[in-house]
Amino acid sequence: MNEGMNVARVALTRRETFALGGAVGAASLGFNAEAQATAPPEELSILYPFESPTRSTRDLSGLWRFRLDPDDVGEKQGWQNGLSGWRTIAVPASWQELFDDARNYVGTAWYETEFQIDPAWRGRALRLRFGSVVYRAKVWLNGQLLGEHMGGHLPFVFDVEQAARLGQANRLTVLVENKLKRDRVPNNPDVPSWQWTLEEFPQTSYDFFPFSGIHRQVWLCALPPTHISDIAITTARSGTTGIVNVALTANGNWSGQARIVISGGGSPVNAVVEMRGGKGNAILRVPNARLWGPADPFLYRLAATIGTAAPIDEYALDFGIRTVEVSGTRLLLNGQPVQLRGFGKHEDFIIHGKGLDLPVLVRDYELLKWIGANSFRTSHYPYSEEALMLADREGFMVIAETPGVSLTFSDEPAIIEARRLQLRQDLVDMVRRDRNRACVIAWSIGNEPLTKPFHTTGSAPPEAVPRGKAFFDDIFDHIHALDSTRPATLVSVQGGPPEWLAKGDFICTNSYDGWYAVSARLDDAAQVLEREITALHARYPDKPLMLTEFGADAVAGMHDDPPAMWDEEYQSEMILMYLQFAAKHDWVIGTHPWAFADFRTSQSTMRVDALNFKGVFTRDRRPKLAAHRLRDMWTKGEKA
Ligand code: GCB
DSSP: OHHHHHHHHHHHHHHHHHHEEEEEEEETTTTHHHHHOOOOOOOOOOOOOOOTTTEEEEEEEEEEHHHHHHSOOOOTTGGOOOOOOEEEEEESOOOOTTGGGGEEEEEEEEEEEEOOOGGGGTTEEEEEEEEEEEEEEEEEEEEEEEEEEEEEOOEEEEEEEEEEOEEEEEEEEEEEOHHHHSSSEEEEOOOOOOOOGEEEEEESSSOOOOOOOOOEEEEEEEEOSSSSEEEEEEEEETTEEEEEEEEEEESSSOOOOEEEEESSSHHHHHHHEETTEEEEEEEETTTOOOOOOOBBOEEEEEEEOOSSOOOOOEEEEEEEOOOOEEEETTTTTTTEOOOOEEOOOOOOBBTTBOOHHHHHHHHHHHHHHTTOOEEEEEEEEEOHHHHHHHHHHHOOOOEEEEEEESSSSOOOOHHHHHHHHHHHHHHHHHHHHHHTTTTTEEEEEEEEEEOOOTBBBSSSOHHHHHHHHHHHHHHHHHHHHOSSSSSSEEEEEETGGGGGTTTTTSEEEOOOOOTTSSSTOHHHHHHHHHHHHHHHHHHTTTTEEEEEEEEOOHHHHHHSSSSSSSSSSHHHHHHHOOOOOOEEEEEEEEEBBOOSSSSEEOETTGGGEEEEEOOOOOOOOOOOOHHHHHHHTTTOOOOO
């Protein structure tokens, strides 16, 4: 197969919706009319690469070769055929925290590694699965182009059967590029209209560092040629019985018998599924179901097998039985009202940047339990699959957010359309990846959209508000169509156009009275807060409201009395002020102080040491005063 054909095949596979519809997709993926005319092949499976008796997987993480390409000459010079002048990098990790000369670099970089493939894998479906590459990835195996992927934080897969060499060394090359552009999600302004007092370096439209690189594992997977390619589990209750609805997909339009076994509770529950054209459904009833929730995050195991006599493929995963719904101004888990207590977080840590860091993950959940939190939001992008698996086990209720942070609506329609197509594809991938997680109790389609980039001069065009409304109405329709079993929301910013929230199932707002507004005067801030949030509630009186962000920067170790901005006492007082507000209103369904821990952001006059200090833990996870105060309240079960 020649290189051109490979591009079309794989790119269509993963990005078909996005690419066929959009200027960005078509241009960036190098489509031609011929490629579009062929029928798109089947979507490759993005199921997490668990092993089973029929499946083998290898994590290719480790020490790779790395080279910056600031002039974008690598491809022309054939770096995909062998990288010279390289240094060593760790995968997964962000390059900015590793190399001083790349500290603020967001352009093109090349990665290369070599690995062997077991000759016994001949005849199996070979897949290469990337957990997250930020932002654009172009991938070659043994010099053969496999395809491209746009967008960070979500997995993508290539079929490598043609390019792989079994029993020999294989060279994997990845071009990674994270230029901050207007037509991406998140978008960045490339206009030189920054307010001089608010200049940032690197200039982003959002407040976290644009970490770049291969951020999660790269897996090589060997599957049976006919395999289970997707499983969608939804759960309901009828009395004490758990109703488990399973939709099974197999590749190649396979028809035949499948079996599902749910175990882990009392006696196993079985179903036989007749698959037709690659699809099959079963409804299983689990008597006396042990419902998943923060107090008892019980997980069942679902094992699916296709094939009648000898199994053709087996795949198993853990899942929880639970219901989640919005009822009036309440959020109900298993029919009972819940209050969400926790934080907005970041995937961010010293040296690793946004690279998957399992010890930090375990530590963070330990601290969430210590402080009495029951929930968090994956601000401002989808977190690793491991983060959600562990949240399932530990019983944290998660609001899972897209990478749609600080989207703006002052650009020309074609640019906004490119973002809409990217965000729609992100939603498809996020829902496919995470829908079986009990911990995901809601989707957030984005955080703090604005009519124009926050730090720029000039005003937004009058069309910005209606454009944003059409955009978010469409995205809400899309998420509701993809998953009708979870509420969806959009996290607004203090004063953001409230009409953009109209189709959300609950209202989320970030508010910084006492910090960015009414600075230093907490008594006055409390009144403004009361006025603003009750006005937002009055606009949507039939929906619950959640305070998804509020807080103050505090430099650990800085103290004063009376409290003053930047000291630990002030941060603590400001957070308590918001909790007191929440306690007065039964339509407030949750409070997530911003943020869990201090995190890296761009350099600016607003951010000492290029860190956002609103964490109640430091970046290395030591508690500030606010963490102790929250623990006092939350572990006593006070509404907050
Ligand atoms: C916000 C953003 C968050 C920022 C925070 C802040 O509203 O959602 O990403 O980090 O404010 O500290 O300014």
